[in-house]
Amino acid sequence: MSVLVVGTVAIDSIETPHGSAPQVLGGSATYFSLAASFFTKVSLVAAIGEDFPAEHRKLLADRGIDLAGLVVRPGGKTFYWKGKYHEDMNNRDTLEVHLNVIADFEPKLPAAYRRTPYLFLGNSSPTLHLSVLDQMEKRPELVMADTMDFWIETQRDELLRLLPRLDGLLLNDSEAKLLSDEENLIRAGRKVRELGPSFVIIKKGEHGSFLFSQDGVFVLPGYPTADVVDPTGAGDSYAGGIMGYLASDTSPPPGRLRRAIAYGTVVASLTVEDFSVERLKRATRAEIDQRLEEYRKMLAF
Amino acid sequence: MSVLVVGTVAIDSIETPHGSAPQVLGGSATYFSLAASFFTKVSLVAAIGEDFPAEHRKLLADRGIDLAGLVVRPGGKTFYWKGKYHEDMNNRDTLEVHLNVIADFEPKLPAAYRRTPYLFLGNSSPTLHLSVLDQMEKRPELVMADTMDFWIETQRDELLRLLPRLDGLLLNDSEAKLLSDEENLIRAGRKVRELGPSFVIIKKGEHGSFLFSQDGVFVLPGYPTADVVDPTGAGDSYAGGIMGYLASDTSPPPGRLRRAIAYGTVVASLTVEDFSVERLKRATRAEIDQRLEEYRKMLAF
Numbered sequence: 001m002s003v004l005v006v007g008t009v010a011i012d013s014i015e016t017p018h019g020s021a022p023q024v025l026g027g028s029a030t031y032f033s034l035a036a037s038f039f040t041k042v043s044l045v046a047a048i049g050e051d052f053p054a055e056h057r058k059l060l061a062d063r064g065i066d067l068a069g070l071v072v073r074p075g076g077k078t079f080y081w082k083g084k085y086h087e088d089m090n091n092r093d094t095l096e097v098h099l100n101v102i103a104d105f106e107p108k109l110p111a112a113y114r115r116t117p118y119l120f121l122g123n124s125s126p127t128l129h130l131s132v133l134d135q136m137e138k139r140p141e142l143v144m145a146d147t148m149d150f151w152i153e154t155q156r157d158e159l160l161r162l163l164p165r166l167d168g169l170l171l172n173d174s175e176a177k178l179l180s181d182e183e184n185l186i187r188a189g190r191k192v193r194e195l196g197p198s199f200v201i202i203k204k205g206e207h208g209s210f211l212f213s214q215d216g217v218f219v220l221p222g223y224p225t226a227d228v229v230d231p232t233g234a235g236d237s238y239a240g241g242i243m244g245y246l247a248s249d250t251s252p253p254p255g256r257l258r259r260a261i262a263y264g265t266v267v268a269s270l271t272v273e274d275f276s277v278e279r280l281k282r283a284t285r286a287e288i289d290q291r292l293e294e295y296r297k298m299l300a301f
Numbered sequence: 302m303s304v305l306v307v308g309t310v311a312i313d314s315i316e317t318p319h320g321s322a323p324q325v326l327g328g329s330a331t332y333f334s335l336a337a338s339f340f341t342k343v344s345l346v347a348a349i350g351e352d353f354p355a356e357h358r359k360l361l362a363d364r365g366i367d368l369a370g371l372v373v374r375p376g377g378k379t380f381y382w383k384g385k386y387h388e389d390m391n392n393r394d395t396l397e398v399h400l401n402v403i404a405d406f407e408p409k410l411p412a413a414y415r416r417t418p419y420l421f422l423g424n425s426s427p428t429l430h431l432s433v434l435d436q437m438e439k440r441p442e443l444v445m446a447d448t449m450d451f452w453i454e455t456q457r458d459e460l461l462r463l464l465p466r467l468d469g470l471l472l473n474d475s476e477a478k479l480l481s482d483e484e485n486l487i488r489a490g491r492k493v494r495e496l497g498p499s500f501v502i503i504k505k506g507e508h509g510s511f512l513f514s515q516d517g518v519f520v521l522p523g524y525p526t527a528d529v530v531d532p533t534g535a536g537d538s539y540a541g542g543i544m545g546y547l548a549s550d551t552s553p554p555p556g557r558l559r560r561a562i563a564y565g566t567v568v569a570s571l572t573v574e575d576f577s578v579e580r581l582k583r584a585t586r587a588e589i590d591q592r593l594e595e596y597r598k599m600l601a602f
Contacts, residue, residue: 207508258602
């Protein structure tokens with residue numbers, strides 16, 4: 001099965017306590033599609049500017065990612081983000097954001113994409129997510145979306161319209177609390193699930209994640225990584241690993257969803273070991289499978 | 302095998318977003334010994350004042366906890382702590398502390414205790430820990446200690462003398478970073494282990510814990526608890542569950558240590574479901590075993 005991701009492709013400039021990486025490849029759809037490409041065929045919808053380096057496009061194409069939906073907007077520049085991580089790397093400051101070509105981008109799905117069975121709506125406005133869903137000729141087998149505090153605060157009504165149309169919602173701990181008005185994360189996850197999605201994943205960064213589904217609560221710690229160089233893209237790689245694995249495995253839930261989350265965790269743990277997408281570039285499926293087995297052993301008692 | 306704990310028995314007044322519990326039973330040795338008593342025989346060394354309610358002593362005695370080392374200091378009052386938890390309950394403010402009888406308490410082990418095979422040194426000064434260790438007639442089979450930021454900052458030399466004499470050290474994430482001068486917790490855990498203990502457990506509160514041993518890293522998330530009423534004593538219950546289980550199971554490591562940590566996690570998850578020791582009072586070993594199995598299932602993928 002193939003996966004369609006609608007998200008951002010960006011140029012990032014990153015500073016962490018381990019060094020800096022100016023003008024590197026970033027964006028939610030970039031990390032997502034590279035992560036998912038270890039498992040299945042991926043198509044990407046995003047906007048870039050004329051300045052977007054050919055080498056980055058080549059990297060994505062070489063991984064077999066379908067770029068028919070990667071729109072070059074004439075006269076514009078690629079979305080740019082500059083950020084600096086704190087000493088503990090769980091926090092970061094945004095130093096610069098230039099939306100550039102994505103400021104008024106309204107994704108139009110190529111005709112060939114409108115029947116893709118797995119759809120991931122990368123963090124963007126609920127309005128945009130609803131518009132993408134409306135463009136699908138057929139309701140996909142599985143739709144998962146990412147959201148964030150900004151949309152919960154500014155487009156709550158639109159988000160509440162979106163949620164019943166999703167299979168899965170991905171959000172972090174503080175966002176889950178904000179959306180549910182619950183301090184306890186277990187209650188928050190259950191309450192968000194009542195808003196529509198059949199499963200809810202709450203991300204806790206290095207502390208792992210919770211899955212809430214009809215089968216109850218599933219909990220996984222983060223993969224213990226001694227070499228965190230750059231956390232950028234961890235969440236999107238996690239999502240890509242989950243969706244990519246789900247699309248590649250047609251066995252029945254809940255085992256499948258749990259394995260998918262474990263794969264997402266492992267792929268994210270690779271992403272953070274180097275700047276930008278460097279670690280994902282070097283990774284192999286065999287390495288991911290090996291780390292998954294180590295992870296499984298680490299959790300056994 | 303029996304377990305000896307040296308720690309505090311206290312009167313607490315607790316406020317949380319769920320209510321308040323004035324003048325209730327608390328203290329590290331209290332939570333530890335109640336938790337450990339589900340698994341094995343426990344002896345307790347601590348000081349109390351003449352004001353200590355008879356019902357609290359009875360509660361401990363009824364659980365089979367040996368109180369020969371519970372010293373009543375004439376003319377003194379029991380250690381008192383008053384604290385208030387924030388809305389998210391990961392943080393709390395200490396409103397009052399009256400050390401009272403523990404201010405100058407130098408534990409003397411009853412002769413019958415000096416050959417106890419399992420020794421837990423509850424959070425106290427490294428000087429006191431060293432003195433207790435020196436009183437043992439025979440090196441215990443297993444010694445585990447808890448420590449905190451205050452001792453790392455004020456008695457680092459004494460702590461560094463203590464560490465090689467321990468089997469296990471228990472500390473939380475910020476304390477591990479402080480002791481090791483490492484921001485990454487995996488590196489921090491490994492570095493603390495190089496200071497002497499054969500295993501190191503880093504507690505991350507609701508996010509679970511890491512075990513560092515000769516068998517590498519073992520990681521467990523917290524048990525997902527929807528009903529957190531009062532987090533007081535979670536860490537001491539965790540330690541009690543670990544030591545109690547270890548003393549009751551003589552199978553070879555590492556499986557034994559991992560199971561012990563899982564048991565500690567589960568016992569701590571019970572403790573926080575009510576104020577003070579109320580939930581531990583109601584708990585049974587069968588309930589703990591059942592929750593352990595649920596926990597195991599939640600982690601499986």
